[in-house]
Amino acid sequence: MNSKADAFSPQTDGIISTLCHGCSYSGYNCGILAHVQKGVMTKVEGNPEHPLNNARLCAKGLAASQWVYNPNRVLHPLKRRGPKGTDQFERISWDEAMETLVQKIRETREDYGPEFILASKGQAAGWFSLHHLAILRLLHALGSPNFSPWSPYVCYGPQLFYHKLTVGGPTYARPDYDNADLILEWFTSGGQGGPARGGVETVDTNLRSVSKKILDRLDQGAKLIVINPQLIPLAANARCDRWVPIRPGTDGALVLGMIQYIIERSLYDKDFVSKWCSGFDALAAHVKSCTPHWAAAVTGVEAQEIIRLAETYATTPRAAIRFSEAPQKKDLQCFGTALPILIALTGHLDRPGCNIWFQPSAQLGFDVLFHRLSKHQKARVLGGDRFYVRRHGRAFAHFPDVIRSLIDGTPYRPRTMLLYGSNPVNTARDPSRIARALKQLDFLVQFDVTLNPTSCFADLVLPAATRYECGDQPCLWGNHLAMSRRVIPPLGECRDELTVTLDLAKSLGLGKDLWEGDRETMVREFLAPSGVSLEDLRNSGPKGIYLQPRSGMKQRERYTRFFSRLPEGRVQLFNRQLVHEGFEAVPTYQGEPEDLSNAPELQKAYPLLFTDEHSDSFSHHSWMRDLPWLRDLRRHPFIKMHPLTAKVYGLAAGDWVEVESPHGRMVVRLALFEGMRQDTVMGQHGWWQGCPQLGLSTQSSFDGGVNPNVLYPWNAKDPITGDISKNTLVRLKKHSSPQSREITEEKG
């Protein structure tokens, strides 16, 4: 093991300032103070000097000590003993594990070629951009273009893609809460999912909750409108001006209805449209039939309500929309392009209180050796022929194409996969198809903190240390630089997967490409763009270091700059790039394949709409439901349903119910909630974990288990991005309490 990484010894007693790892997207998280007694991390509190959270912390972050001392942790390397699909492993030494891994990678490279080696990183809590870059660099040094950061590229990525394709910019145009008079929460989990963070603009995602900023602004008189099939917690306690309970998967129709009304009534920003948009006439003609009455029939929202919403939004100069991933996936092009069009059309782009672009002072990182790939190697990236992948500039292996290539071998079948903190068997659609794909691999190595359903297809499982056990990791957002520090030494034989990646490179003879395996040198290079030395950052205490803010950060209406990548430098109301690629130029609502308008026949047998919500305050995707303090708050996998609907089907709160779609079944508990559309059943993704301390056993991710992903039509995909539908129709029936199940594959 890399000895330098361990050079600074952990304190045995005291309070260590580090960053929270209850969630993670771009590496910069809430500040946390970890208490250590006799070498044990006993408890945590928020760091009052950290600008993102100023001492605030959410339930996930506060359960950190249970996350670290989780009895389910894998504490030493494991080698497969039983057949794939089972969780039978035997303990082996790190030496044996690394030898096996190095040999497999060598064999694959020599026998097939480097592109047959694939790496993937999930949305694991606490696994930072530094990891992302290190893995990329290793892969490129090996000669493989196939890095598949799959979670971001099957949910968040596609929507961002359409956003940028329509209104340009470096990333999403995010709500400027500080100045907004009207805040539209569009299918967000509002108040759930990391609520302690200070503002969405500080992280590279729109999933983050931004409770404080929104609440501050509401206190100052701003109005809140919630567009969601359910009444989210943010809308509680009389905060919400209006709740628009939309049918899941029909969000695009609502936007089109608003656009139609806004154009018809001339409520759009004529000045902005004439100066900065192209294709207005085509759009206006196209949406002519999308009246509020049409939208009402599709969305289940009254026409009058749609008109009111359109009027309120269009006539409030400082109006911001916070949107998350609406469950309109197969038909994502419609929602993904219509929403930014609505923002632009009404002049709400990059103006105070509207949706604006944020830019950090600097970007940490190092060269990932992309240039080392030959033209041939670059062309071998899986899914590289997609417009979606090409448009990103730098090749990445597109997850749906990875799965397809594993299953049918086209254009070729990867042989070896390195999987970092990811659990696609549970979180991707459809689980049994993912399992089938992973079975095709010669060798799958998984780095994780616990075993999970995906481990059943791994040949080798390496025990990852949590961030609290790893050394220096500089993190930057905006102009604030903070350090993630080691709180305690790794438990058991766990290792920082960064050092494992570096060791691996060294053993493969790629030492010179990866800092001769020296973690500290790598971290220095990563930090270099900030101009701050590693020593200074290490000594910066809980306050961290503030960089000089980039000039022009407060500037708005930066259209010349942010539209520069768009054809003619204008917002694409009529999208020329999409036309050029042979796709529809204007948002056209088609709906999800299994909804009320597209599948009326199906509805006779499966009467209720089904979708699921993302992470909440008590879990991180498929992680953390094994932490008792969090699991206490929500013990069983569940669906939410309106009490009247339940009555119709003879169901009562707390019943175990079988939820059956045309594609699969799951058995979960029924929670009744009056703040739910009556035609909709809402599940939650990520369930499988048991919690031994609470006597709760692990449950299946496959058909008949507790995973909503088995219910969807996995082959209903957005033709451009490959995003998979997460809408279907279901029927319910009462079920006896389920038996405990293994995490292994279904029998037979």
Place this chain on the structure above:
Amino acid sequence: MVRYGLVINLSRCIGCHACVVGCKNWHGLPAGGPGRIRILDFTLGTDLDINRWILPLPCMQCEYPPCLAVCRFSARVKGEDGILKIDSKRCVGCELCVLACPYGVIAIRTDTHKADRCDFCCDRLAQGQNPLCVDICPGEALIFGDLDDPKSAIRRRMDHANAKTLLKKHRTESRVFYTGLQAFLGFPDAVKILEDEIRGHASSG
């Protein structure tokens, strides 16, 4: 002498349960137990007029605590600061106080089998800090301080925002106040519904 109290600003509570988990973390409370803070989460009204209410309930630190009155083992202690504590050496876990509390915020710990509830984080107060939940609340919904100090943030908030205690009829003189309750109390049967919720199961969030 200080008279500590707490104001819970419901307009800023988003039901995230950070206080519940943070408290368990700080005090090392066992898994499977209810902890020291309850979160009620229920709806009033129907259809589009529906209102969702999320109310955190810690120990109300009553001036006239029914739990103290019923304890036969003198395990209830009221410190000089007026903060109610439980003397775990004397408590036998008979559950009388659990039944006596009109707010349902006392529970028997699953590991020690003794009564347990919020004591405003006495350990932190001694260090000059706020109770943990006050510092970590993601919505900054909690204000803690000396009710008798006219300059304190809590006093100012109470005077400014018409803070109210819950279930006044029990005359326990709670030291935990709520703001942002107006819309709730304007609802027919609000108090009865609240009592039902308190008596009912703890929220699942």
